[in-house]
Amino acid sequence: MADLSCEFLGIKSPNPFWLASAPPTDKAYNVHRAFEAGWGGAVWKTLGEDPPIVNVSGPRYSAIHSNDRRVIGFNNIELITDRPLQTNLDEIRQIKRDWPDRAVVVSVMLPMNEQTWAKYLPMIEDTGADAFELNFGCPHGMSERGMGAAVGQVPEYIQMAAEWAKSAASIPVIVKLTPNVANILPPAKAAKDGGADAVSLINTINSIMRVDYDSLTMYPATDGMGTHGGYCGEAVKPIALNMVAEIARTKETSGMPISGIGGITDWRDAVDFLALGASNVQVCTAAMVSGFKIIDDLTDGLSTFLDDKGMSAVSELVGRAVPSVTDWQYLNLNYVEKAVIDQDLCIKCGRCHVVCEDTSHQAITHTVNGERRFEVIDEECVGCNLCVSVCPVDRCITMRQLTGGKDPRTGVEISDEKLNWTHHPNNPMRQQD
Amino acid sequence: MTKRAPDVRSARLSREEIDRNFADLHPPLRRPEALIAADRCYFCFDAPCTIACPTGIDIPAFIQKIRSDNIRGSARTILEENIMGGMCARVCPTEVLCEEACVRNTHEDKPVEIGLLQRYATDPVLAARTQLFERAPSTGKRAAVVGGGPAGLSCAHRLAMLGHDVVVFSRDDKPGGLNEYGIAAYKTVDDFAQSEVDYILAIGGIEVKNGVSIGEDVTLDSLCKDFDAVFVGVGLGSVNSLGLDDESLSGVESAIDYIAELRQTDDKSALPVGQNVVVVGGGMTAIDIAVQSKRLGAERVDIVYRRGPEQMGASEFERHLAQINGVTIHHWAAPRRLIGNDHVSGIEFERTKLGTEGRLTTTGETMRFAADVVFKAIGQRLADEPIGSSIETERGRIVVDDEQRTSLENVWAGGDCVLGGDDLTVSAVQHGKVAAISIDRHLTEDTAWPT
Numbered sequence: 001m002a003d004l005s006c007e008f009l010g011i012k013s014p015n016p017f018w019l020a021s022a023p024p025t026d027k028a029y030n031v032h033r034a035f036e037a038g039w040g041g042a043v044w045k046t047l048g049e050d051p052p053i054v055n056v057s058g059p060r061y062s063a064i065h066s067n068d069r070r071v072i073g074f075n076n077i078e079l080i081t082d083r084p085l086q087t088n089l090d091e092i093r094q095i096k097r098d099w100p101d102r103a104v105v106v107s108v109m110l111p112m113n114e115q116t117w118a119k120y121l122p123m124i125e126d127t128g129a130d131a132f133e134l135n136f137g138c139p140h141g142m143s144e145r146g147m148g149a150a151v152g153q154v155p156e157y158i159q160m161a162a163e164w165a166k167s168a169a170s171i172p173v174i175v176k177l178t179p180n181v182a183n184i185l186p187p188a189k190a191a192k193d194g195g196a197d198a199v200s201l202i203n204t205i206n207s208i209m210r211v212d213y214d215s216l217t218m219y220p221a222t223d224g225m226g227t228h229g230g231y232c233g234e235a236v237k238p239i240a241l242n243m244v245a246e247i248a249r250t251k252e253t254s255g256m257p258i259s260g261i262g263g264i265t266d267w268r269d270a271v272d273f274l275a276l277g278a279s280n281v282q283v284c285t286a287a288m289v290s291g292f293k294i295i296d297d298l299t300d301g302l303s304t305f306l307d308d309k310g311m312s313a314v315s316e317l318v319g320r321a322v323p324s325v326t327d328w329q330y331l332n333l334n335y336v337e338k339a340v341i342d343q344d345l346c347i348k349c350g351r352c353h354v355v356c357e358d359t360s361h362q363a364i365t366h367t368v369n370g371e372r373r374f375e376v377i378d379e380e381c382v383g384c385n386l387c388v389s390v391c392p393v394d395r396c397i398t399m400r401q402l403t404g405g406k407d408p409r410t411g412v413e414i415s416d417e418k419l420n421w422t423h424h425p426n427n428p429m430r431q432q433d
Numbered sequence: 434m435t436k437r438a439p440d441v442r443s444a445r446l447s448r449e450e451i452d453r454n455f456a457d458l459h460p461p462l463r464r465p466e467a468l469i470a471a472d473r474c475y476f477c478f479d480a481p482c483t484i485a486c487p488t489g490i491d492i493p494a495f496i497q498k499i500r501s502d503n504i505r506g507s508a509r510t511i512l513e514e515n516i517m518g519g520m521c522a523r524v525c526p527t528e529v530l531c532e533e534a535c536v537r538n539t540h541e542d543k544p545v546e547i548g549l550l551q552r553y554a555t556d557p558v559l560a561a562r563t564q565l566f567e568r569a570p571s572t573g574k575r576a577a578v579v580g581g582g583p584a585g586l587s588c589a590h591r592l593a594m595l596g597h598d599v600v601v602f603s604r605d606d607k608p609g610g611l612n613e614y615g616i617a618a619y620k621t622v623d624d625f626a627q628s629e630v631d632y633i634l635a636i637g638g639i640e641v642k643n644g645v646s647i648g649e650d651v652t653l654d655s656l657c658k659d660f661d662a663v664f665v666g667v668g669l670g671s672v673n674s675l676g677l678d679d680e681s682l683s684g685v686e687s688a689i690d691y692i693a694e695l696r697q698t699d700d701k702s703a704l705p706v707g708q709n710v711v712v713v714g715g716g717m718t719a720i721d722i723a724v725q726s727k728r729l730g731a732e733r734v735d736i737v738y739r740r741g742p743e744q745m746g747a748s749e750f751e752r753h754l755a756q757i758n759g760v761t762i763h764h765w766a767a768p769r770r771l772i773g774n775d776h777v778s779g780i781e782f783e784r785t786k787l788g789t790e791g792r793l794t795t796t797g798e799t800m801r802f803a804a805d806v807v808f809k810a811i812g813q814r815l816a817d818e819p820i821g822s823s824i825e826t827e828r829g830r831i832v833v834d835d836e837q838r839t840s841l842e843n844v845w846a847g848g849d850c851v852l853g854g855d856d857l858t859v860s861a862v863q864h865g866k867v868a869a870i871s872i873d874r875h876l877t878e879d880t881a882w883p884t
Contacts, residue, residue: 067468067500347539348476366478392475393540 002306009172011130013040013103020179020282025185028091037292041103046080059220074233095125107137121168137178137203152174152178155190163192177201184243202240204230233285237263248277267301329421337383337399344397352387378408439776440708445730453729458619467553471499481534487517493760507554522552528750531771569596577660582610584666584848586866593638614693617721665846668814684777687724707805714810716746723760739767768842836871842882
């Protein structure tokens with residue numbers, strides 16, 4: 001079995017799975033249970049100034065379920081820790097003593113003045129914590145008070161706070177980014193410019209889950225009123241992956257270590273984050289849905305995967321897929337694929353036909369020689385992958401590359417040469433060379 | 434064969450045991466089960482299940498509505514094509530209809546549980562008596578429906594919906610036909626057949642006259658005079674005989690009659706049950722009487738059918754049901770002789786085989802079964818005095834066209850009594866519906882009767 005132990009900013013942990021700063025890491029009791037279960041590290045639930053904030057004594061979470069009640073998306077309105085600072089500091093100190101081989105990072109959120117950062121960070125560092133994570137991501141409650149996402153949405157504030165943190169701390173500083181921005185690169189660059197050692201992302205996404213169908217009021221609600229929360233869980237993973245990959249592949253931000261967060265539910269999700277540039281991952285919702293035992297599938301699955309790939313360390317996986325991510329304008333427009341339906345696997349449900357007929361290119365038959373039969377019409381198929389996406393049978397519909405000859409749809413000879421939009425004759429701004 | 438006194442008696446099992454034996458054969462799905470079962474539907478294009486449904490229910494549509502918690506909408510989708518969707522959910526041989534067609538069978542051998550889902554959607558609506566359909570403005574036209582079974586009630590309901598007034602003439606004490614008198618008790622518990630009849634009649638515009646037999650109490654001629662249209666759905670009144678001597682021996686009984694008695698009794702433990710029961714036949718009724726006899730406490734129950742398993746009218750599911758209930762099915766044997774003086778004590782069969790051109794021939798080899806009761810379950814035929822001699826019949830069944838029109842002007846027919854009827858509730862419902870739509874067209878448009 002491949003060894004999963006790894007280092008992030010020089011912080012060692014037995015595996016790349018840390019619990020994200022969230023309710024599972026609010027108390028020594030929980031973190032102790034997590035480490036017993038095998039988690040590699042924990043980012044302590046965000047500390048703030050005393051007196052502590054107050055949470056609602058009512059619904060803080062809600063979920064989007066599948067019909068068998070699997071949690072697909074998850075929402076919360078919980079704020080940072082609501083316990084006294086000293087209690088948290090004592091517990092962090094004890095946990096680090098008891099679990100010296102695990103990463104213990106402390107998340108902090110403080111008002112935007114340098115004195116406060118200079119006052120609190122040394123106190124926290126004194127616990128023996130391995131690093132700080134600056135919470136510039138929380139999209140609810142704290143952002144109304146000028147912290148959390150309110151900072152993370154303004155690159156200048158990120159840079160300023162990162163500088164304050166770096167000057168007050170001697171341990172590494174990670175900046176946790178909010179996805180509630182149009183472009184993740186300016187915040188990431190600001191963190192780097194402020195001296196941050198790494199970024200972690202994503203925090204949760206602004207969200208309202210639904211209404212109550214009886215009362216037609218927002219759900220969930222506190223005494224009849226609701227407020228937007230932060231969305232997470234497996235539904236948000238693609239959003240997170242895009243942001244991680246953007247940072248990893250952009251010259252100004254690449255090279256900065258990334259701790260990947262967002263909907264990691266099983267080991268394959270971790271592979272996605274690592275291959276797209278994260279050096280380790282943080283998990284919250286999967287643990288909140290399944291308990292800490294889920295770590296066994298995460299570590300065992302990742303280790304088995306590395307074995308299958310002939311890799312001996314997580315680091316060999318990190319960033320492997322980054323070179324395959326590019327801008328649309330660089331995609332090869334001479335490349336042609338057609339869908340192919342394996343008639344032996346086809347169960348004749350006809351979903352490919354109806355979605356192609358209704359919403360795409362009318363490229364799949366429903367009847368051939370009077371028989372119910374679904375075949376791709378190459379003359380119409382644009383290779384869009386919709387049929388592959390909706391087919392209920394795994395690998396029944398696959399994509400086949402056309403090499404040589406003409407594309408039956410366009411009548412154009414298929415060229416081996418690559419041609420992207422930057423040089424395409426239809427592009428009035430094309431580069432001439 | 435040893436001589437012994439016939440052993441036919443009641444209370445072979447306690448009332449509690451019998452209650453247990455006659456509980457719901459397929460208990461209804463609970464909500465979590467239904468949601469997961471519904472999730473398995475692929476929402477197929479031009480869905481094979483819908484094509485396989487004799488009433489053409491849009492099955493993917495009603496299942497999608499279960500998934501989205503729109504149960505009333507789901508029931509409407511079902512009932513607008515099949516007003517007896519509740520009963521059909523219980524008694525349809527789904528394994529040879531919708532569920533056989535389900536594309537899930539290709540890789541999983543486990544279709545979507547369409548029958549159970551249909552019950553899940555319709556039960557609450559029927560229990561709450563929620564009317565989902567309104568009557569159209571009155572047309573002032575009147576239709577007579579002869580027969581209170583599935584075909585007649587389906588026709589009556591659709592006619593009432595379309596604004597016509599309907600009088601249903603039912604031979605029995607209460608309407609429902611075979612749903613009330615013929616279906617195995619464990620398939621329709623808690624008096625569901627009557628609840629469904631009540632639901633159907635609640636649309637209004639339907640008057641039911643019970644205890645009225647066509648040919649005896651009213652004639653087709655008089656109905657044709659008194660009504661604008663007549664629908665005949667009288668089923669098959671007479672039970673085929675075995676064609677043997679001594680069929681009048683006590684203990685030689687009609688399966689249909691026994692099941693009717695079983696369905697109507699308040700205390701099944703009071704029914705007389707033989708120790709050794711032999712059932713002659715190979716259809717659903719043969720299975721129903723065999724399994725119910727076993728569940729009433731018969732010690733040994735044998736079904737004897739003159740052909741092979743492939744030719745049996747009973748589906749594979751029904752045959753399996755018989756087997757897991759301890760019934761033995763024997764193939765390739767035809768009844769030759771009833772044994773006994775006053776009461777039957779046994780029955781002799783002769784082995785059969787397929788001869789040339791698929792004709793059944795006998796082999797001369799005989800076999801005997803001890804029997805305290807012999808049930809005849811070899812099919813039914815149109816009553817001897819049906820509905821007027823002028824109506825065209827073929828092989829004992831009324832001939833109809835694709836709109837269920839008979840040879841007599843303004844007379845429609847459907848259900849088991851027509852040629853092409855297949856002894857299924859769902860087909861009878863479709864006949865009634867198709868006839869009602871045709872009747873409506875004839876009553877509201879100037880349409881010539883086909884010659």
